[in-house]
Amino acid sequence: xxxxxxxxxxxxxxxxxxxxxxxxxxxxxxxxxxxxxxxxxxxxxxxxxxxxxxxxxxxxxxxxxxxxxxxxxxxxxxxxxxxxxxxxxxxxxxxxxxxxxxxxxxxxxxxxxxxxxxxxxxxxxxxxxxxxxxxxxxxxxxxxxxxxxxxxxxxxxxxxxxxxxxxxxxxxxxxxxxxxxxxxxxxxxxxxxxxxxxxxxxxxxxxxxxxxxxxxxxxxxxxxxxxxxxxxxxxxxxxxxxxxxxxxxxxxxxxxxxxxxxxxxxxxxxxxxxxxxxxxxxxxxxxxxxxxxxxxxxxxxxxxxxxxxxxxxxxxxxx
Ligand code: ADP
Ligand code: NA
Numbered sequence: 001x002x003x004x005x006x007x008x009x010x011x012x013x014x015x016x017x018x019x020x021x022x023x024x025x026x027x028x029x030x031x032x033x034x035x036x037x038x039x040x041x042x043x044x045x046x047x048x049x050x051x052x053x054x055x056x057x058x059x060x061x062x063x064x065x066x067x068x069x070x071x072x073x074x075x076x077x078x079x080x081x082x083x084x085x086x087x088x089x090x091x092x093x094x095x096x097x098x099x100x101x102x103x104x105x106x107x108x109x110x111x112x113x114x115x116x117x118x119x120x121x122x123x124x125x126x127x128x129x130x131x132x133x134x135x136x137x138x139x140x141x142x143x144x145x146x147x148x149x150x151x152x153x154x155x156x157x158x159x160x161x162x163x164x165x166x167x168x169x170x171x172x173x174x175x176x177x178x179x180x181x182x183x184x185x186x187x188x189x190x191x192x193x194x195x196x197x198x199x200x201x202x203x204x205x206x207x208x209x210x211x212x213x214x215x216x217x218x219x220x221x222x223x224x225x226x227x228x229x230x231x232x233x234x235x236x237x238x239x240x241x242x243x244x245x246x247x248x249x250x251x252x253x254x255x256x257x258x259x260x261x262x263x264x265x266x267x268x269x270x271x272x273x274x275x276x277x278x279x280x281x282x283x284x285x286x287x288x289x290x291x292x293x294x295x296x297x298x299x300x301x302x303x304x305x306x307x308x309x310x311x312x313x314x315x316x317x318x319x
Pocket of ligand 2: 013
């Protein structure tokens with residue numbers, strides 16, 4: 001069996017949503033059968049924009065519990081800031097990247113736009129991300145469109161470091177991730193459902209009543225008639241999103257002809273999918289021993305795996 005290594009980081013930048021669950025956490029859980037997975041909580045990445053310390057700490061704790069609740073405790077779950085090699089390798093890679101290269105990154109220019117004072121960590125974020133990837137010697141990095149430029153930079157830095165100081169890093173290949181469900185905001189189905197808790201965003205830990213209320217208020221359209229319940233991404237984004245969510249949660253739209261019935265089916269399917277996670281998470285939060293054990297064990301393994309790579313890079317660069 002192929003036990004290739006897989007790395008995936010999830011930034012604790014807000015409370016996790018149904019989108020994060022269907023698009024990231026559930027596929028991460030499925031991946032465990034095929035690969036030796038490292039699943040990181042990238043708390044350092046959450047420091048690149050204005051943040052509140054107490055909220056960050058609470059978000060990290062909740063994310064760890066959710067990751068265990070969806071079954072990721074069969075993998076190496078770690079906290080990025082507790083694996084010192086991440087920040088230390090980033091420091092070394094800052095010596096092979098130019099300020100010009102970082103200033104040209106589209107995400108930096110987009111996120112920094114209109115912000116009065118931009119943190120330097122936002123500029124250097126792609127270097128920390130390069131360290132995240134290179135430390136685990138990943139051979140393949142599945143990368144979505146928004147991160148392509150950063151992974152391209154990671155490849156450039158790895159190759160440049162190797163050419164200048166010796167062959168330390170595995171230069172990862174970029175692969176296209178399987179197209180998963182892309183969940184749109186229920187209140188504005190033209191934008192992605194995201195961690196910023198808008199009224200149209202369903203939290204993984206929302207209770208059934210909250211889910212029912214949010215789905216009931218989901219934007220639809222004024223179509224009536226027997227074929228109103230049909231997918232059409234351009235003309236009917238709200239209905240298309242509800243149909244996608246229903247299918248992703250194992251429900252069926254067969255025989256459904258009204259928006260009311262569709263919303264009832266979506267509510268039932270989402271509640272059935274999320275309720276076991278919410279219950280398990282509540283148990284885990286009541287007695288945090290298991291979550292702490294999982295994270296401590298995972299963090300120790302992440303340290304053990306990354307230390308030799310950092311040591312090789314430090315030696316090669318002359319430290
Ligand atoms: P967010 O937009 O919630 O801050 P991120 O951009 O940090 O989330 O993404 C974390 C992971 O969750 C990524 O793998 C991303 O593809 C997935 N993800 C986030 N939002 C959605 C969504 N609405 N639908 C599907 N997947 C999503
Ligand atoms: Na993010």
